[in-house]
Amino acid sequence: MSDAKQPNEEVNWEELRPQLVKLVLELGPLVLFFILNSRAGIFVATGWFMGAMAVSLLLSWVLLKRIAVMPLVTGVVVLVFGGLTLYFQDETFIKLKPTIVNMLFGSVLxxxxxxxxxxxKHVFGDVYKLKEEGWRILTWRWCIFFFVLAVINEIVWRNFSTDFWVAFKVWGLMPLTLIFSFALVVPILTKYAPNAEEG
Structure with missing residues:
Protein backbone atom coordinates (compact mmCIF):
# COMPACT_ATOMS: atom_id res chain seq x y z
CA MET A 1 0.00 0.00 0.00
CA SER A 2 2.75 2.42 0.99
CA ASP A 3 4.74 1.48 -2.12
CA ALA A 4 1.77 2.43 -4.31
CA LYS A 5 1.40 5.86 -2.76
CA GLN A 6 5.03 6.89 -2.85
CA PRO A 7 5.36 7.36 -6.65
CA ASN A 8 2.17 9.44 -6.73
CA GLU A 9 3.49 11.72 -4.01
CA GLU A 10 6.77 12.19 -5.90
CA VAL A 11 4.94 13.05 -9.13
CA ASN A 12 2.70 15.54 -7.33
CA TRP A 13 5.68 17.30 -5.78
CA GLU A 14 7.46 17.42 -9.11
CA GLU A 15 4.42 19.04 -10.69
CA LEU A 16 3.88 21.39 -7.76
CA ARG A 17 7.48 22.55 -7.27
CA PRO A 18 7.68 24.93 -10.28
CA GLN A 19 4.37 26.54 -9.28
CA LEU A 20 5.57 27.06 -5.70
CA VAL A 21 8.86 28.51 -6.94
CA LYS A 22 6.96 30.90 -9.25
CA LEU A 23 4.69 31.97 -6.38
CA VAL A 24 7.64 32.71 -4.09
CA LEU A 25 9.48 34.61 -6.83
CA GLU A 26 6.41 36.74 -7.55
CA LEU A 27 5.43 37.38 -3.92
CA GLY A 28 8.95 37.94 -2.59
CA PRO A 29 9.55 41.38 -4.16
CA LEU A 30 6.03 42.53 -3.22
CA VAL A 31 6.42 41.51 0.43
CA LEU A 32 9.80 43.26 0.56
CA PHE A 33 8.19 46.35 -0.98
CA PHE A 34 5.48 46.31 1.71
CA ILE A 35 7.92 45.91 4.60
CA LEU A 36 10.37 48.58 3.43
CA ASN A 37 7.60 51.06 2.64
CA SER A 38 6.36 50.83 6.22
CA ARG A 39 9.85 51.22 7.66
CA ALA A 40 11.76 53.46 5.27
CA GLY A 41 9.23 55.08 2.92
CA ILE A 42 8.12 54.65 -0.66
CA PHE A 43 11.36 55.74 -2.35
CA VAL A 44 13.63 53.34 -0.46
CA ALA A 45 11.02 50.61 -0.96
CA THR A 46 10.89 51.33 -4.69
CA GLY A 47 14.66 51.04 -5.06
CA TRP A 48 14.73 47.69 -3.28
CA PHE A 49 11.64 46.57 -5.20
CA MET A 50 13.46 47.18 -8.48
CA GLY A 51 16.47 45.18 -7.29
CA ALA A 52 14.27 42.37 -5.98
CA MET A 53 12.42 42.15 -9.31
CA ALA A 54 15.72 41.84 -11.17
CA VAL A 55 16.88 39.11 -8.78
CA SER A 56 13.50 37.37 -9.11
CA LEU A 57 13.79 37.25 -12.91
CA LEU A 58 17.37 35.96 -12.67
CA LEU A 59 16.35 33.23 -10.21
CA SER A 60 13.44 32.30 -12.45
CA TRP A 61 15.89 31.74 -15.29
CA VAL A 62 18.28 29.74 -13.08
CA LEU A 63 15.69 27.61 -11.26
CA LEU A 64 12.98 27.21 -13.89
CA LYS A 65 15.15 27.54 -17.03
CA ARG A 66 12.74 30.14 -18.43
CA ILE A 67 11.22 33.54 -17.72
CA ALA A 68 7.48 33.72 -18.32
CA VAL A 69 6.18 36.60 -20.45
CA MET A 70 4.05 38.25 -17.75
CA PRO A 71 6.78 38.47 -15.05
CA LEU A 72 9.25 39.68 -17.69
CA VAL A 73 6.96 42.49 -18.88
CA THR A 74 6.08 43.37 -15.28
CA GLY A 75 9.77 43.46 -14.36
CA VAL A 76 10.65 45.77 -17.24
CA VAL A 77 7.80 48.16 -16.35
CA VAL A 78 8.87 48.11 -12.67
CA LEU A 79 12.43 49.05 -13.66
CA VAL A 80 11.25 51.86 -15.96
CA PHE A 81 8.63 53.38 -13.66
CA GLY A 82 10.65 52.69 -10.53
CA GLY A 83 13.54 54.54 -12.16
CA LEU A 84 11.26 57.48 -12.98
CA THR A 85 9.96 57.46 -9.40
CA LEU A 86 13.47 57.72 -7.98
CA TYR A 87 14.76 60.19 -10.58
CA PHE A 88 11.88 62.66 -10.16
CA GLN A 89 11.23 61.75 -6.51
CA ASP A 90 7.57 61.38 -7.47
CA GLU A 91 5.67 58.32 -6.23
CA THR A 92 3.00 58.77 -8.92
CA PHE A 93 5.11 56.79 -11.39
CA ILE A 94 5.33 53.61 -9.29
CA LYS A 95 1.61 53.92 -8.47
CA LEU A 96 0.80 54.01 -12.18
CA LYS A 97 2.78 50.83 -12.82
CA PRO A 98 -0.05 48.34 -12.03
CA THR A 99 -2.48 50.36 -14.16
CA ILE A 100 -0.12 50.34 -17.13
CA VAL A 101 0.83 46.66 -16.80
CA ASN A 102 -2.80 45.52 -16.52
CA MET A 103 -3.96 47.80 -19.35
CA LEU A 104 -1.12 46.46 -21.49
CA PHE A 105 -1.99 42.81 -20.83
CA GLY A 106 -5.72 43.47 -21.31
CA SER A 107 -5.15 45.38 -24.55
CA VAL A 108 -2.85 42.70 -26.00
CA LEU A 109 -5.38 39.96 -25.24
CA LYS A 121 -3.10 29.57 -26.02
CA HIS A 122 0.36 30.59 -27.29
CA VAL A 123 1.53 31.27 -23.73
CA PHE A 124 -0.09 28.37 -21.85
CA GLY A 125 -0.78 25.88 -24.65
CA ASP A 126 2.02 23.60 -23.45
CA VAL A 127 0.55 23.57 -19.91
CA TYR A 128 -3.21 23.35 -20.52
CA LYS A 129 -5.06 21.50 -23.25
CA LEU A 130 -8.35 23.16 -24.17
CA LYS A 131 -10.81 23.23 -27.03
CA GLU A 132 -10.71 26.42 -29.12
CA GLU A 133 -13.91 27.73 -27.53
CA GLY A 134 -12.35 27.23 -24.10
CA TRP A 135 -9.28 29.26 -25.06
CA ARG A 136 -11.51 32.04 -26.42
CA ILE A 137 -13.65 32.23 -23.26
CA LEU A 138 -10.59 32.03 -21.02
CA THR A 139 -8.89 34.85 -22.93
CA TRP A 140 -11.99 37.06 -22.72
CA ARG A 141 -12.21 36.52 -18.96
CA TRP A 142 -8.55 37.36 -18.36
CA CYS A 143 -8.84 40.36 -20.68
CA ILE A 144 -11.76 41.79 -18.69
CA PHE A 145 -10.07 40.96 -15.38
CA PHE A 146 -6.92 42.87 -16.35
CA PHE A 147 -8.99 45.95 -17.22
CA VAL A 148 -10.88 45.66 -13.91
CA LEU A 149 -7.56 45.49 -12.01
CA ALA A 150 -6.37 48.63 -13.82
CA VAL A 151 -9.52 50.50 -12.79
CA ILE A 152 -9.25 49.28 -9.18
CA ASN A 153 -5.63 50.45 -8.99
CA GLU A 154 -6.61 53.89 -10.26
CA ILE A 155 -9.38 54.18 -7.67
CA VAL A 156 -7.17 53.07 -4.80
CA TRP A 157 -4.06 55.18 -5.47
CA ARG A 158 -6.04 58.32 -6.27
CA ASN A 159 -8.30 58.14 -3.21
CA PHE A 160 -6.25 56.56 -0.43
CA SER A 161 -2.88 57.01 1.25
CA THR A 162 0.35 55.58 -0.12
CA ASP A 163 0.54 53.09 2.77
CA PHE A 164 -3.00 51.86 2.01
CA TRP A 165 -2.15 51.53 -1.70
CA VAL A 166 0.99 49.49 -0.97
CA ALA A 167 -0.91 47.22 1.45
CA PHE A 168 -3.70 46.72 -1.07
CA LYS A 169 -1.21 46.02 -3.86
CA VAL A 170 0.41 43.29 -1.79
CA TRP A 171 -2.46 41.82 0.24
CA GLY A 172 -5.52 42.74 -1.84
CA LEU A 173 -4.65 41.98 -5.46
CA MET A 174 -3.35 38.46 -4.81
CA PRO A 175 -6.56 37.28 -3.07
CA LEU A 176 -8.61 38.91 -5.85
CA THR A 177 -6.60 37.03 -8.46
CA LEU A 178 -6.97 33.73 -6.58
CA ILE A 179 -10.74 34.21 -6.23
CA PHE A 180 -11.00 35.06 -9.93
CA SER A 181 -8.93 32.01 -10.88
CA PHE A 182 -10.94 29.55 -8.80
CA ALA A 183 -14.33 31.04 -9.66
CA LEU A 184 -13.95 31.81 -13.37
CA VAL A 185 -10.83 30.09 -14.72
CA VAL A 186 -10.73 26.60 -13.16
CA PRO A 187 -14.26 25.72 -14.40
CA ILE A 188 -13.17 26.56 -17.97
CA LEU A 189 -10.13 24.29 -17.67
CA THR A 190 -12.46 21.46 -16.67
CA LYS A 191 -15.40 22.11 -18.97
CA TYR A 192 -13.41 22.64 -22.18
CA ALA A 193 -10.72 20.00 -21.75
CA PRO A 194 -10.40 17.90 -24.93
CA ASN A 195 -11.75 14.81 -23.17
CA ALA A 196 -14.67 16.63 -21.50
CA GLU A 197 -18.07 15.24 -22.34
CA GLU A 198 -20.22 17.36 -24.60
CA GLY A 199 -23.28 18.87 -22.86
Whole structure:
Protein backbone atom coordinates (compact mmCIF):
# COMPACT_ATOMS: atom_id res chain seq x y z
CA MET A 1 0.00 0.00 0.00
CA SER A 2 2.75 2.42 0.99
CA ASP A 3 4.74 1.48 -2.12
CA ALA A 4 1.77 2.43 -4.31
CA LYS A 5 1.40 5.86 -2.76
CA GLN A 6 5.03 6.89 -2.85
CA PRO A 7 5.36 7.36 -6.65
CA ASN A 8 2.17 9.44 -6.73
CA GLU A 9 3.49 11.72 -4.01
CA GLU A 10 6.77 12.19 -5.90
CA VAL A 11 4.94 13.05 -9.13
CA ASN A 12 2.70 15.54 -7.33
CA TRP A 13 5.68 17.30 -5.78
CA GLU A 14 7.46 17.42 -9.11
CA GLU A 15 4.42 19.04 -10.69
CA LEU A 16 3.88 21.39 -7.76
CA ARG A 17 7.48 22.55 -7.27
CA PRO A 18 7.68 24.93 -10.28
CA GLN A 19 4.37 26.54 -9.28
CA LEU A 20 5.57 27.06 -5.70
CA VAL A 21 8.86 28.51 -6.94
CA LYS A 22 6.96 30.90 -9.25
CA LEU A 23 4.69 31.97 -6.38
CA VAL A 24 7.64 32.71 -4.09
CA LEU A 25 9.48 34.61 -6.83
CA GLU A 26 6.41 36.74 -7.55
CA LEU A 27 5.43 37.38 -3.92
CA GLY A 28 8.95 37.94 -2.59
CA PRO A 29 9.55 41.38 -4.16
CA LEU A 30 6.03 42.53 -3.22
CA VAL A 31 6.42 41.51 0.43
CA LEU A 32 9.80 43.26 0.56
CA PHE A 33 8.19 46.35 -0.98
CA PHE A 34 5.48 46.31 1.71
CA ILE A 35 7.92 45.91 4.60
CA LEU A 36 10.37 48.58 3.43
CA ASN A 37 7.60 51.06 2.64
CA SER A 38 6.36 50.83 6.22
CA ARG A 39 9.85 51.22 7.66
CA ALA A 40 11.76 53.46 5.27
CA GLY A 41 9.23 55.08 2.92
CA ILE A 42 8.12 54.65 -0.66
CA PHE A 43 11.36 55.74 -2.35
CA VAL A 44 13.63 53.34 -0.46
CA ALA A 45 11.02 50.61 -0.96
CA THR A 46 10.89 51.33 -4.69
CA GLY A 47 14.66 51.04 -5.06
CA TRP A 48 14.73 47.69 -3.28
CA PHE A 49 11.64 46.57 -5.20
CA MET A 50 13.46 47.18 -8.48
CA GLY A 51 16.47 45.18 -7.29
CA ALA A 52 14.27 42.37 -5.98
CA MET A 53 12.42 42.15 -9.31
CA ALA A 54 15.72 41.84 -11.17
CA VAL A 55 16.88 39.11 -8.78
CA SER A 56 13.50 37.37 -9.11
CA LEU A 57 13.79 37.25 -12.91
CA LEU A 58 17.37 35.96 -12.67
CA LEU A 59 16.35 33.23 -10.21
CA SER A 60 13.44 32.30 -12.45
CA TRP A 61 15.89 31.74 -15.29
CA VAL A 62 18.28 29.74 -13.08
CA LEU A 63 15.69 27.61 -11.26
CA LEU A 64 12.98 27.21 -13.89
CA LYS A 65 15.15 27.54 -17.03
CA ARG A 66 12.74 30.14 -18.43
CA ILE A 67 11.22 33.54 -17.72
CA ALA A 68 7.48 33.72 -18.32
CA VAL A 69 6.18 36.60 -20.45
CA MET A 70 4.05 38.25 -17.75
CA PRO A 71 6.78 38.47 -15.05
CA LEU A 72 9.25 39.68 -17.69
CA VAL A 73 6.96 42.49 -18.88
CA THR A 74 6.08 43.37 -15.28
CA GLY A 75 9.77 43.46 -14.36
CA VAL A 76 10.65 45.77 -17.24
CA VAL A 77 7.80 48.16 -16.35
CA VAL A 78 8.87 48.11 -12.67
CA LEU A 79 12.43 49.05 -13.66
CA VAL A 80 11.25 51.86 -15.96
CA PHE A 81 8.63 53.38 -13.66
CA GLY A 82 10.65 52.69 -10.53
CA GLY A 83 13.54 54.54 -12.16
CA LEU A 84 11.26 57.48 -12.98
CA THR A 85 9.96 57.46 -9.40
CA LEU A 86 13.47 57.72 -7.98
CA TYR A 87 14.76 60.19 -10.58
CA PHE A 88 11.88 62.66 -10.16
CA GLN A 89 11.23 61.75 -6.51
CA ASP A 90 7.57 61.38 -7.47
CA GLU A 91 5.67 58.32 -6.23
CA THR A 92 3.00 58.77 -8.92
CA PHE A 93 5.11 56.79 -11.39
CA ILE A 94 5.33 53.61 -9.29
CA LYS A 95 1.61 53.92 -8.47
CA LEU A 96 0.80 54.01 -12.18
CA LYS A 97 2.78 50.83 -12.82
CA PRO A 98 -0.05 48.34 -12.03
CA THR A 99 -2.48 50.36 -14.16
CA ILE A 100 -0.12 50.34 -17.13
CA VAL A 101 0.83 46.66 -16.80
CA ASN A 102 -2.80 45.52 -16.52
CA MET A 103 -3.96 47.80 -19.35
CA LEU A 104 -1.12 46.46 -21.49
CA PHE A 105 -1.99 42.81 -20.83
CA GLY A 106 -5.72 43.47 -21.31
CA SER A 107 -5.15 45.38 -24.55
CA VAL A 108 -2.85 42.70 -26.00
CA LEU A 109 -5.38 39.96 -25.24
CA UNK A 110 -8.21 42.09 -26.64
CA UNK A 111 -6.22 42.81 -29.80
CA UNK A 112 -5.61 39.11 -30.31
CA UNK A 113 -9.31 38.33 -29.86
CA UNK A 114 -10.32 41.01 -32.37
CA UNK A 115 -8.06 39.31 -34.92
CA UNK A 116 -9.43 35.87 -34.06
CA UNK A 117 -6.50 34.68 -31.94
CA UNK A 118 -6.57 33.52 -28.31
CA UNK A 119 -3.09 34.64 -27.28
CA UNK A 120 -3.28 32.77 -23.99
CA LYS A 121 -3.10 29.57 -26.02
CA HIS A 122 0.36 30.59 -27.29
CA VAL A 123 1.53 31.27 -23.73
CA PHE A 124 -0.09 28.37 -21.85
CA GLY A 125 -0.78 25.88 -24.65
CA ASP A 126 2.02 23.60 -23.45
CA VAL A 127 0.55 23.57 -19.91
CA TYR A 128 -3.21 23.35 -20.52
CA LYS A 129 -5.06 21.50 -23.25
CA LEU A 130 -8.35 23.16 -24.17
CA LYS A 131 -10.81 23.23 -27.03
CA GLU A 132 -10.71 26.42 -29.12
CA GLU A 133 -13.91 27.73 -27.53
CA GLY A 134 -12.35 27.23 -24.10
CA TRP A 135 -9.28 29.26 -25.06
CA ARG A 136 -11.51 32.04 -26.42
CA ILE A 137 -13.65 32.23 -23.26
CA LEU A 138 -10.59 32.03 -21.02
CA THR A 139 -8.89 34.85 -22.93
CA TRP A 140 -11.99 37.06 -22.72
CA ARG A 141 -12.21 36.52 -18.96
CA TRP A 142 -8.55 37.36 -18.36
CA CYS A 143 -8.84 40.36 -20.68
CA ILE A 144 -11.76 41.79 -18.69
CA PHE A 145 -10.07 40.96 -15.38
CA PHE A 146 -6.92 42.87 -16.35
CA PHE A 147 -8.99 45.95 -17.22
CA VAL A 148 -10.88 45.66 -13.91
CA LEU A 149 -7.56 45.49 -12.01
CA ALA A 150 -6.37 48.63 -13.82
CA VAL A 151 -9.52 50.50 -12.79
CA ILE A 152 -9.25 49.28 -9.18
CA ASN A 153 -5.63 50.45 -8.99
CA GLU A 154 -6.61 53.89 -10.26
CA ILE A 155 -9.38 54.18 -7.67
CA VAL A 156 -7.17 53.07 -4.80
CA TRP A 157 -4.06 55.18 -5.47
CA ARG A 158 -6.04 58.32 -6.27
CA ASN A 159 -8.30 58.14 -3.21
CA PHE A 160 -6.25 56.56 -0.43
CA SER A 161 -2.88 57.01 1.25
CA THR A 162 0.35 55.58 -0.12
CA ASP A 163 0.54 53.09 2.77
CA PHE A 164 -3.00 51.86 2.01
CA TRP A 165 -2.15 51.53 -1.70
CA VAL A 166 0.99 49.49 -0.97
CA ALA A 167 -0.91 47.22 1.45
CA PHE A 168 -3.70 46.72 -1.07
CA LYS A 169 -1.21 46.02 -3.86
CA VAL A 170 0.41 43.29 -1.79
CA TRP A 171 -2.46 41.82 0.24
CA GLY A 172 -5.52 42.74 -1.84
CA LEU A 173 -4.65 41.98 -5.46
CA MET A 174 -3.35 38.46 -4.81
CA PRO A 175 -6.56 37.28 -3.07
CA LEU A 176 -8.61 38.91 -5.85
CA THR A 177 -6.60 37.03 -8.46
CA LEU A 178 -6.97 33.73 -6.58
CA ILE A 179 -10.74 34.21 -6.23
CA PHE A 180 -11.00 35.06 -9.93
CA SER A 181 -8.93 32.01 -10.88
CA PHE A 182 -10.94 29.55 -8.80
CA ALA A 183 -14.33 31.04 -9.66
CA LEU A 184 -13.95 31.81 -13.37
CA VAL A 185 -10.83 30.09 -14.72
CA VAL A 186 -10.73 26.60 -13.16
CA PRO A 187 -14.26 25.72 -14.40
CA ILE A 188 -13.17 26.56 -17.97
CA LEU A 189 -10.13 24.29 -17.67
CA THR A 190 -12.46 21.46 -16.67
CA LYS A 191 -15.40 22.11 -18.97
CA TYR A 192 -13.41 22.64 -22.18
CA ALA A 193 -10.72 20.00 -21.75
CA PRO A 194 -10.40 17.90 -24.93
CA ASN A 195 -11.75 14.81 -23.17
CA ALA A 196 -14.67 16.63 -21.50
CA GLU A 197 -18.07 15.24 -22.34
CA GLU A 198 -20.22 17.36 -24.60
CA GLY A 199 -23.28 18.87 -22.86
Missing amino acids: LGGLLFGHSLL
